[in-house]
Amino acid sequence: MTCNASPDIRQQIAATPELHPSANGPLRNSPIKAVVLTNGDVDHITGLLSLREREAFTLYGTHRILHVLDENSIFRVCDPAIVVRTEFEIGRAVEISGPDGPLGLTVEPFAVPGKVPLYLEDLSNLAANFGADDGDTIALKITAAGSRAVAYYIPGCAHVTEALKSRVSDADVLLFDGTVYYDDEMMREGVGQKTGARMGHISIAGESGSLAAFANVDIKRKIYIHINTTNPILEPGSEAEQTVRAAGWEVGWDGMEIEL
Amino acid sequence: MTCNASPDIRQQIAATPELHPSANGPLRNSPIKAVVLTNGDVDHITGLLSLREREAFTLYGTHRILHVLDENSIFRVCDPAIVVRTEFEIGRAVEISGPDGPLGLTVEPFAVPGKVPLYLEDLSNLAANFGADDGDTIALKITAAGSRAVAYYIPGCAHVTEALKSRVSDADVLLFDGTVYYDDEMMREGVGQKTGARMGHISIAGESGSLAAFANVDIKRKIYIHINTTNPILEPGSEAEQTVRAAGWEVGWDGMEIEL
Numbered sequence: 001m002t003c004n005a006s007p008d009i010r011q012q013i014a015a016t017p018e019l020h021p022s023a024n025g026p027l028r029n030s031p032i033k034a035v036v037l038t039n040g041d042v043d044h045i046t047g048l049l050s051l052r053e054r055e056a057f058t059l060y061g062t063h064r065i066l067h068v069l070d071e072n073s074i075f076r077v078c079d080p081a082i083v084v085r086t087e088f089e090i091g092r093a094v095e096i097s098g099p100d101g102p103l104g105l106t107v108e109p110f111a112v113p114g115k116v117p118l119y120l121e122d123l124s125n126l127a128a129n130f131g132a133d134d135g136d137t138i139a140l141k142i143t144a145a146g147s148r149a150v151a152y153y154i155p156g157c158a159h160v161t162e163a164l165k166s167r168v169s170d171a172d173v174l175l176f177d178g179t180v181y182y183d184d185e186m187m188r189e190g191v192g193q194k195t196g197a198r199m200g201h202i203s204i205a206g207e208s209g210s211l212a213a214f215a216n217v218d219i220k221r222k223i224y225i226h227i228n229t230t231n232p233i234l235e236p237g238s239e240a241e242q243t244v245r246a247a248g249w250e251v252g253w254d255g256m257e258i259e260l
Numbered sequence: 261m262t263c264n265a266s267p268d269i270r271q272q273i274a275a276t277p278e279l280h281p282s283a284n285g286p287l288r289n290s291p292i293k294a295v296v297l298t299n300g301d302v303d304h305i306t307g308l309l310s311l312r313e314r315e316a317f318t319l320y321g322t323h324r325i326l327h328v329l330d331e332n333s334i335f336r337v338c339d340p341a342i343v344v345r346t347e348f349e350i351g352r353a354v355e356i357s358g359p360d361g362p363l364g365l366t367v368e369p370f371a372v373p374g375k376v377p378l379y380l381e382d383l384s385n386l387a388a389n390f391g392a393d394d395g396d397t398i399a400l401k402i403t404a405a406g407s408r409a410v411a412y413y414i415p416g417c418a419h420v421t422e423a424l425k426s427r428v429s430d431a432d433v434l435l436f437d438g439t440v441y442y443d444d445e446m447m448r449e450g451v452g453q454k455t456g457a458r459m460g461h462i463s464i465a466g467e468s469g470s471l472a473a474f475a476n477v478d479i480k481r482k483i484y485i486h487i488n489t490t491n492p493i494l495e496p497g498s499e500a501e502q503t504v505r506a507a508g509w510e511v512g513w514d515g516m517e518i519e520l
Contacts (some may be wrong), residue, residue, distance in 0.1 A: 042334060046334075049306045049309075073331075073380060079300050119335075191314065
């Protein structure tokens with residue numbers, strides 16, 4: 001999750017020539033003031049390598065996730081003198097700050113059932129890679145200054161426990177793991193041998209899928225995010241897309257902005 | 261450097277609906293059949309993380325460069341069972357092959373004056389990071405089956421030695437390090453404190469720049485590549501751009517295709 005300096009800064013930049021980097025601002029800049037990591041896997045951390053080398057932002061993560069970066073020499077390109085790594089703790093809310101101060105967002109990390117990063121899997125003991133609530137995969141409760149609204153950001157989740165359902169029952173916005181619709185869809189589409197479960201992702205459909213799990217939880221906006229290219233909800237008008245919309249879910253899209 | 265299955269495969273895919281992945285081909289594919297690494301730094305290797313996870317290609321590099329990948333857990337996402345890592349040797353020509361066989365290109369790697377990757381620098385002994393011809397930074401002599409043309413691909417080079425000038429004197433095409441025009445342009449533009457020399461890149465302008473170095477070398481096509489965003493040759497009509505064009509150089513661009 002990246003936190004912009006202001007919710008509509010990108011629109012401002014597009015609409016206001018003076019704000020455009022090539023006008024009179026610095027030649028290299030980015031509106032990203034903070035990055036909150038919820039996972040140490042490639043799809044969550046590779047983007048950091050594109051924010052290098054002299055771009056100041058604050059990087060938040062649990063000890064386990066930041067340790068993955070500390071142990072990997074390539075992330076030294078995010079110079080610690082410029083990119084401040086801030087460890088946060090499961091269950092403790094933190095006010096997110098950028099290099100110039102607080103950004104008006106508070107996040108509280110909590111662990112969800114997940115998996116260690118693919119490239120750090122122990123292949124001799126596969127079960128050891130799947131922990132419940134062990135801090136390798138986390139989710140965020142997000143609140144904004146001046147608002148009572150509550151959002152949950154859960155991009156990866158292996159299954160929905162009763163505790164998780166109970167926790168998100170006060171949500172105004174739930175952003176939830178929509179990686180696969182069917183657990184075996186990667187195989188069906190011929191793009192891989194792995195099930196959603198093997199990747200640490202609950203499916204949307206099915207008896208133990210997220211649609212069923214959240215059917216009776218009263219949440220104002222439910223949005224699927226982290227959607228794999230094989231997921232048929234990406235195809236407008238497909239049966240899958242119609243099914244999730246009928247159940248009150250939205251399908252997230254790149255560049256989506258949410259106001260709390 | 262990436263080697264496509266055929267020089268115009270991308271145009272073929274764009275123009276031929278049957279070749280488009282979403283038609284009747286596999287849902288995930290890529291025309292990239294081989295990747296030749298000339299450097300272990302972030303701008304050369306991060307793209308590998310976007311070619312993951314089940315895409316078959318052959319990965320060529322020197323022992324030193326492949327060792328950088330071997331030592332870094334994140335590159336395990338390029339599964340060794342699918343992505344074959346092939347070590348090549350300085351001075352020994354190899355015929356480049358993809359998963360389905362030879363691609364019609366032969367490359368001969370040779371060392372050029374360069375630098376170890378930024379994130380692997382030894383800050384206690386800065387000089388130790390700058391080696392001449394030590395194999396951390398290499399260049400390629402490239403020939404194509406059925407052609408006598410010779411191309412040289414040199415995206416990073418700290419300075420032009422007499423040996424290098426002599427080596428490339430048979431070139432039909434020289435693709436050369438155009439990172440910076442002025443050695444101190446990053447500072448001039450306010451985007452960084454490093455000189456080109458500090459980054460292991462010769463400047464274009466100046467007495468010891470590449471324009472002067474290659475002024476008397478007879479090469480059919482000379483093309484600047486690996487051009488930094490601060491380099492004024494990217495600005496059409498600028499004095500710098502006019503200067504390099506007047507000296508017979510072209511300015512490379514993303515998607516440029518070269519036929520040998």
